[in-house]
Amino acid sequence: MRLSRLILTLLCCLVCCGMSAQRRVTPVKAGSKNLVGVNENKQPGDSIDRSRLVSVTDDRGNKVLVDTVTGKEVPDTVAVDGVTQGRVPKMINPLLFSASVGVDLWDPLMRIFGQSYGMVGFSAEINLHNRYIPVVEVGLGNASSTPSNQNYTYHVGLSPYFRIGANYNFLYNSNPDYQFVAGIRYGWSRFSYQLRDVLITDGYWGQQETVDFPSQTSSVSYINVLFGLRVKIWKPISMGWNVRFRAILHETEQPGGQPWYIPGYGARNGIITGSFSVFYTFSLGGKKKTGPALPPGFEIEEPGDEVPPPSAPAGDDIEPVVPEAASAEQTALPVVKDKEE
Amino acid sequence: MLLPLGLLTGSCNTSGCTDNHSALPLMGFYDYATGSSVTLDSLDLGGVGAPGDSLLVHSGEKVSQVYLPFRDGVSSSSFCLHYDYKLQGLDNPAFDDIITFHYDAEPYFASSECGAMYRYVIRDVEYTRHLIDSIAVIDPVVTNVELERIQVFFRTASTDADDDDYPQEGAGV
Numbered sequence: 001m002r003l004s005r006l007i008l009t010l011l012c013c014l015v016c017c018g019m020s021a022q023r024r025v026t027p028v029k030a031g032s033k034n035l036v037g038v039n040e041n042k043q044p045g046d047s048i049d050r051s052r053l054v055s056v057t058d059d060r061g062n063k064v065l066v067d068t069v070t071g072k073e074v075p076d077t078v079a080v081d082g083v084t085q086g087r088v089p090k091m092i093n094p095l096l097f098s099a100s101v102g103v104d105l106w107d108p109l110m111r112i113f114g115q116s117y118g119m120v121g122f123s124a125e126i127n128l129h130n131r132y133i134p135v136v137e138v139g140l141g142n143a144s145s146t147p148s149n150q151n152y153t154y155h156v157g158l159s160p161y162f163r164i165g166a167n168y169n170f171l172y173n174s175n176p177d178y179q180f181v182a183g184i185r186y187g188w189s190r191f192s193y194q195l196r197d198v199l200i201t202d203g204y205w206g207q208q209e210t211v212d213f214p215s216q217t218s219s220v221s222y223i224n225v226l227f228g229l230r231v232k233i234w235k236p237i238s239m240g241w242n243v244r245f246r247a248i249l250h251e252t253e254q255p256g257g258q259p260w261y262i263p264g265y266g267a268r269n270g271i272i273t274g275s276f277s278v279f280y281t282f283s284l285g286g287k288k289k290t291g292p293a294l295p296p297g298f299e300i301e302e303p304g305d306e307v308p309p310p311s312a313p314a315g316d317d318i319e320p321v322v323p324e325a326a327s328a329e330q331t332a333l334p335v336v337k338d339k340e341e
Numbered sequence: 342m343l344l345p346l347g348l349l350t351g352s353c354n355t356s357g358c359t360d361n362h363s364a365l366p367l368m369g370f371y372d373y374a375t376g377s378s379v380t381l382d383s384l385d386l387g388g389v390g391a392p393g394d395s396l397l398v399h400s401g402e403k404v405s406q407v408y409l410p411f412r413d414g415v416s417s418s419s420f421c422l423h424y425d426y427k428l429q430g431l432d433n434p435a436f437d438d439i440i441t442f443h444y445d446a447e448p449y450f451a452s453s454e455c456g457a458m459y460r461y462v463i464r465d466v467e468y469t470r471h472l473i474d475s476i477a478v479i480d481p482v483v484t485n486v487e488l489e490r491i492q493v494f495f496r497t498a499s500t501d502a503d504d505d506d507y508p509q510e511g512a513g514v
Contacts, residue, residue, distance in 0.1 A: 213448035257450030
């Protein structure tokens with residue numbers, strides 16, 4: 001009997017020892033009461049204590065959340081029934097983003113390389129949202145060309161031209177130092193042209209004479225479709241290149257022949273031309289929108305009077321911050337214990 | 342950076358003049374009976390008053406069309422047609438035909454490649470009717486574009502049997 005009691009006692013001890021040596025895992029839902037996660041990157045205003053918020057509707061119908069402790073108001077960005085829905089803005093730059101003036105150096109440079117026509121052009125533009133760019137261009141053009149193996153000198157006195165149109169910047173939400181644009185222009189010019197020193201030779205009748213043909217006045221309207229790049233090179237200075245496809249829309253009927261050079265349009269020798277411009281850009285001072293769109297009447301406050309961020313834990317004696325409204329058991333992280341305490 | 346654009350621009354230029362460098366009316370020869378084009382091989386054709394009586398067409402050349410250079414500085418040009426057909430008895434100055442064009446010369450700039458020239462607007466045509474039946478002016482505005490604007494209809498041997506032998510004079514555009 002004593003022997004059987006001893007055997008039973010030993011078996012119980014063995015069973016107990018075996019159970020105590022088994023790894024014990026804490027269930028997931030039963031979290032620790034002592035360890036709490038801390039967001040070390042938390043900044044003032046990153047989170048809102050919703051227990052202190054009350055939702056009100058302002059006089060414009062916008063839902064506003066008011067912190068009952070600090071009195072701070074923030075728009076309800078998750079509201080679905082008004083303008084206060086949180087969304088990525090279509091254009092992050094303000095309406096009046098910048099203005100630029102430029103000078104077209106294409107013709108002056110080409111004249112250095114032997115071109116016998118063209119003078120200079122100027123442009124002014126307003127950049128709306130860094131996306132839509134209305135443009136006005138004015139300039140002067142002239143020509144005095146005597147082609148080789150030809151019997152004339154084509155002359156156009158200094159004449160103005162005007163162009164109006166707009167560019168569309170495909171990189172409107174990117175770095176404004178770079179633009180890739182497509183644009184359209186309507187141009188117009190009225191000018192006089194003349195064929196001078198025309199050598200008329202008639203070998204059969206034995207005649208040869210040099211005459212000046214009468215001057216003719218023409219009015220021409222045309223269209224440009226362009227694609228261009230612009231790059232900021234130094235502070236407000238930027239450079240731009242354009243490739244322009246051109247077509248004449250209307251021109252005065254001339255019995256004596258159509259003009260060869262048209263101020264602003266260029267020489268009538270193809271459908272493609274180009275421009276190279278230098279721009280000076282004025283910033284119009286608009287603020288860039290970086291967050292969700294705010295409803296009318298709301299502004300983004302500067303973080304001056306915000307609650308200072310919690311200091312990073314420096315030792316074991318620092319107690320973690322636990323939200324007041326939530327119980328510790330609900331917010332505690334699950335942990336694994338090696339031993340029962 | 343400018344070079345690619347310059348090459349692009351240059352590559353689209355139209356080079357060369359595909360038309361004439363001067364305004365020359367082109368005249369064609371036709372059989373008045375059939376309206377078909379005829380080729381003459383014994384015709385002398387030259388401008389009246391041309392230096393050295395130089396000819397535009399010499400007998401022995403086979404021609405069905407000829408350019409007629411109009412004289413600048415005057416409002417008319419005349420051309421003489423001498424038929425050198427000895428076997429048919431036409432080798433006689435009495436059967437020569439004279440065509441006179443009255444026109445206005447206007448300064449004209451064709452293009453940068455083709456140049457500047459005078460173009461002509463034909464106002465009237467006078468001609469004798471020894472062997473010429475009629476003359477048609479298809480387009481009175483003569484530019485450097487190559488186009489047969491004048492058609493001369495001859496009485497040819499096969500169609501000439503019933504006609505009288507007396508030459509007549511005619512005029513018209």
